[in-house]
Amino acid sequence: xxxxxxxxxxxxxxxxxxxxxxxxxxxxxxxxxxxxxxxxxxxxxxxxxxxxxxxxxxxxxxxxxxxxxxxxxxxxxxxxxxxxxxxxxxxxxxxxxxxxxxxxxxxxxxxxxxxxxxxxxxxxxxxxxxxxxxxxxxxxxxxxxxxxxxxxxxxxxxxxxxxxxxxxxxxxxxxxxxxxxxxxxxxxxxxxxxxxxxxxxxxxxxxxxxxxxxxxxxxxxxxxxxxxxxxxxxxxxxxxxxxxxxxxxxxxxxxxxxxxxxxxxxxxxxxxxxxxxxxxxxxxxxxxxxxxxxxxxxxxxxxxxxxxxxxxxxxxxxxxxxxxxxxxxxxxxxxxxxxxxxxxxxxxxxxxxxxxxxxxxxxxxxxxxxxxxxxxxxxxxxxxxxxxxxxxxxxxxxxxxxxxxxxxxxxxxxxxxxxxxxxxxxxxxxxxxxxxxxxxxxxxxxxxxxxxxxxxxxxxxxxxxxxxxxxxxxxxxxxxxxxxxxxxxxxxxxxxxxxxxxxxxxxxxxxxxxxxxxxxxxxxxxxxxxxxxxxxxxxxxxxxxxxxxxxxxxxxxxxxxxxxxx
Amino acid sequence: xxxxxxxxxxxxxxxxxxxxxxxxxxxxxxxxxxxxxxxxxxxxxxxxxxxxxxxxxxxxxxxxxxxxxxxxxxxxxxxxxxxxxxxxxxxxxxxxxxxxxxxxxxxxxxxxxxxxxxxxxxxxxxxxxxxxxxxxxxxxxxxxxxxxxxxxxxxxxxxxxxxxxxxxxxxxxxxxxxxxxxxxxxxxxxxxxxxxxxxxxxxxxxxxxxxxxxxxxxxxxxxxxxxxxxxxxxxxxxxxxxxxxxxxxxxxxxxxxxxxxxxxxxxxx
Numbered sequence: 055x056x057x058x059x060x061x062x063x064x065x066x067x068x069x070x071x072x073x074x075x076x077x078x079x080x081x082x083x084x085x086x087x088x089x090x091x092x093x094x095x096x097x098x099x100x101x102x103x104x105x106x107x108x109x110x111x112x113x114x115x116x117x118x119x120x121x122x123x124x125x126x127x128x129x130x131x132x133x134x135x136x137x138x139x140x141x142x143x144x145x146x147x148x149x150x151x152x153x154x155x156x157x158x159x160x161x162x163x164x165x166x167x168x169x170x171x172x173x174x175x176x177x178x179x180x181x182x183x184x185x186x187x188x189x190x191x192x193x194x195x196x197x198x199x200x201x202x203x204x205x206x207x208x209x210x211x212x213x214x215x216x217x218x219x220x221x222x223x224x225x226x227x228x229x230x231x232x233x234x235x236x237x238x239x240x241x242x243x244x245x246x247x248x249x250x251x252x253x254x255x256x257x258x259x260x261x262x263x264x265x266x267x268x269x270x271x272x273x274x275x276x277x278x279x280x281x282x283x284x285x286x287x288x289x290x291x292x293x294x295x296x297x298x299x300x301x302x303x304x305x306x307x308x309x310x311x312x313x314x315x316x317x318x319x320x321x322x323x324x325x326x327x328x329x330x331x332x333x334x335x336x337x338x339x340x341x342x343x344x345x346x347x348x349x350x351x352x353x354x355x356x357x358x359x360x361x362x363x364x365x366x367x368x369x370x371x372x373x374x375x376x377x378x379x380x381x382x383x384x385x386x387x388x389x390x391x392x393x394x395x396x397x398x399x400x401x402x403x404x405x406x407x408x409x410x411x412x413x414x415x416x417x418x419x420x421x422x423x424x425x426x427x428x429x430x431x432x433x434x435x436x437x438x439x440x441x442x443x444x445x446x447x448x449x450x451x452x453x454x455x456x457x458x459x460x461x462x463x464x465x466x467x468x469x470x471x472x473x474x475x476x477x478x479x480x481x482x483x484x485x486x487x488x489x490x491x492x493x494x495x496x497x498x499x500x501x502x503x504x505x506x507x508x509x510x511x512x513x514x515x516x517x518x519x520x521x522x523x524x525x526x527x528x529x530x531x532x533x534x535x536x537x538x539x540x541x542x543x544x545x546x547x548x549x550x551x552x553x554x555x556x557x558x559x560x561x562x563x564x565x566x567x568x569x570x571x572x573x574x575x576x577x578x579x580x581x582x583x584x585x586x587x588x589x590x591x592x593x594x595x596x597x598x599x600x601x602x603x604x605x606x607x608x609x610x611x612x613x614x615x616x617x618x619x620x
Numbered sequence: 621x622x623x624x625x626x627x628x629x630x631x632x633x634x635x636x637x638x639x640x641x642x643x644x645x646x647x648x649x650x651x652x653x654x655x656x657x658x659x660x661x662x663x664x665x666x667x668x669x670x671x672x673x674x675x676x677x678x679x680x681x682x683x684x685x686x687x688x689x690x691x692x693x694x695x696x697x698x699x700x701x702x703x704x705x706x707x708x709x710x711x712x713x714x715x716x717x718x719x720x721x722x723x724x725x726x727x728x729x730x731x732x733x734x735x736x737x738x739x740x741x742x743x744x745x746x747x748x749x750x751x752x753x754x755x756x757x758x759x760x761x762x763x764x765x766x767x768x769x770x771x772x773x774x775x776x777x778x779x780x781x782x783x784x785x786x787x788x789x790x791x792x793x794x795x796x797x798x799x800x801x802x803x804x805x806x807x808x809x810x811x812x813x814x815x816x817x818x819x820x821x822x823x824x825x826x827x828x829x830x831x832x833x834x835x836x837x838x839x840x841x842x843x844x845x846x847x848x849x850x851x852x853x854x855x856x857x858x859x860x861x862x863x864x865x866x867x868x869x870x871x872x873x874x875x876x877x878x879x880x881x882x883x884x885x886x887x888x889x
Contacts (some may be wrong), residue, residue: 479710484695491693
């Protein structure tokens with residue numbers, strides 16, 4: 055992020071304008087208004103306010119980090135300036151909105167929005183308060199910037215936790231509702247919406263304390279060597295057993311509503327692990343991944359729905375669906391063997407659309423039901439016990455994810471995983487090493503297709519119906535996004551990514567409307583600040599932080615090594 | 621006995637004849653060099669041997685078996701292994717992993733074995749890792765097995781690339797300018813190392829090289845290419861005194877005036 059050395063004041067004004075513009079955008083698309091009902095700290099701060107004030111805060115912080123001013127005074131003045139400029143932009147929005155009717159173009163430029171932006175006060179005092187608070191945000195960011203790094207990091211954690219706990223009030227209350235005396239205690243922390251102010255302060259202090267204390271140990275430096283697991287086998291087994299037990303106990307704890315969300319998340323994890331093999335391991339960008347999901351779901355539908363003359367049970371049809379997916383993976387793989395990068399992406403994208411259009415077509419209506427889809431799809435039963443509620447089907451997803459994650463992990467660390475990696479790194483060389491690229495690529499496509507297809511069959515069983523419109527392109531994009539956010543090539547990353555991208559819009563219904571706006575912004579921010587993902591693969595992290603490692607190496611062993619590491 | 625035989629190999633790119641009717645025979649366990657000015661067709665010849673290009677005419681025999689037109693991975697499995705002029709390692713894999721990829725043709729574990737990790741797969745993987753560490757020691761990279769390839773020094777990367785090529789236990793090893801970008805002492809080490817490869821592992825080596833000092837000191841046979849045509853073949857002394865070679869390197873007319881001293885000026889270049 056090297057910018058030509060322009061004056062810090064000029065940069066501050068620019069940053070203020072950008073922050074203001076972001077705040078205006080978020081207001082005009084309606085995010086501010088729709089989130090204003092959701093309090094983080096009851097009666098004090100709503101999510102809506104955070105959305106239009108956070109830009110000044112974050113912008114100040116990032117500008118300060120970039121130019122790192124010498125004096126504290128200067129830092130605070132920069133924060134003040136950014137807050138002021140951003141605030142002025144927002145004030146202008148309110149004033150223009152009041153005098154001209156912007157609603158013709160921007161539906162959300164309504165009195166409601168103006169009321170939120172002026173904190174429910176009269177126009178003039180309200181605007182002044184807006185300006186002041188906006189400046190306070192800038193100064194606050196400068197203040198945190200000036201603190202020692204360890205404390206600043208702890209404060210950031212504290213803010214994030216308060217935000218998360220406030221937002222996830224309903225989930226937390228549901229989970230803890232059966233914990234006896236603890237439930238009462240937890241309940242007393244929350245108001246009708248968000249945290250009580252006292253609870254928020256307590257939580258903030260607690261988190262800052264914990265992180266400050268933990269921050270004593272310096273973070274492990276990046277080394278050029280791939281880290282090896284250090285835990286003893288027993289500890290590892292116990293950890294895994296604990297996680298497994300928790301996952302098994304989740305549905306009764308969460309209740310029906312949250313179990314349904316969990317089903318969605320797990321379905322995406324299942325697909326994510328599959329696509330991760332294709333994109334993350336083998337480096338083949340597949341944008342038509344939904345096709346295999348559709349093929350799995352439709353095979354299940356055709357074979358089990360009495361509507362279309364199917365008579366099989368879920369378990370009888372499953373092997374056929376799996377075979378169909380593997381075959382379709384091979385069919386897609388064959389023509390695209392020689393394509394790389396962008397071309398591959400376009401062709402796979404086309405494949406996804408072809409499958410959807412075939413399912414939708416009138417021509418194939420007798421077999422696939424056309425736009426009406428297929429209903430009355432069989433649900434699986436285990437030992438005569440029918441799995442038909444969200445909570446019961448969760449276990450099917452859980453088993454699926456467990457098996458698939460295990461397979462993916464084993465494959466990654468095997469000869470085959472190595473082959474995929476080599477192919478991703480340099481296809482020509484891999485071939486010159488005697489690797490058969492046809493078989494290797496097809497294996498990646500087929501495995502990915504299989505995993506996605508399994509997700510499709512459970513999806514069909516859960517809804518007992520499939521429709522062509524649920525097989526659209528956005529499903530592929532969602533899966534790809536969650537892999538990127540979680541960390542390419544990382545299996546735990548898929549879990550984190552799915553939870554973040556699929557869980558959050560379901561938990562916060564207000565988000566759902568702005569889902570793709572948020573995804574887009576998130577992807578851009580991630581690429582700029584943390585391209586390796588939330589839970590990166592160790593290898594990927596090294597790859598993306600090569601320069602830092604070289605610096606560290608040079609620092610360790612002195613300048614002599616610098617020359618030989620070119 | 622000849623390991624590799626080329627008979628009238630011709631490769632055209634559109635109207636350009638990059639190789640025309642190249643013949644030669646490489647004896648078992650010899651060090652054979654191909655030299656020639658830039659654009660003479662040396663690397664094209666390598667690509668023909670390794671299966672990346674299919675020659676329009678002629679054939680290439682490995683141990684008497686015709687390998688012309690086979691896919692690169694088949695050629696590699698039959699025992700031809702190579703390194704690249706600009707090092708092409710799998711940068712984001714460790715040294716050991718790079719070598720394990722090279723060993724690929726000799727490993728058998730498949731999909732099922734990978735998932736179940738049956739005793740045979742585990743055993744195979746373990747011995748493969750041991751062997752790759754042995755290879756690393758052999759090329760002088762002891763203790764660098766878990767380093768990412770991209771973090772190795774330039775000379776170490778060259779050595780790792782050779783180790784990776786050796787991992788497939790080739791009958792013939794093709795080295796494309798192994799001393800490119802090296803200083804004189806590193807070059808000397810590499811020369812020594814190449815000789816050691818042949819002596820200790822008993823493999824045949826086909827070399828493309830620009831530094832005359834290297835070529836003249838280690839090659840038993842040398843072929844000179846110019847504009848895709850073989851203009852000379854012979855031992856180091858024969859080549860040094862061949863007027864056609866001097867002409868190709870120093871330009872027309874230079875050959876007439878210069879005698880013995882040419883080899884020195886060529887070496888200096």
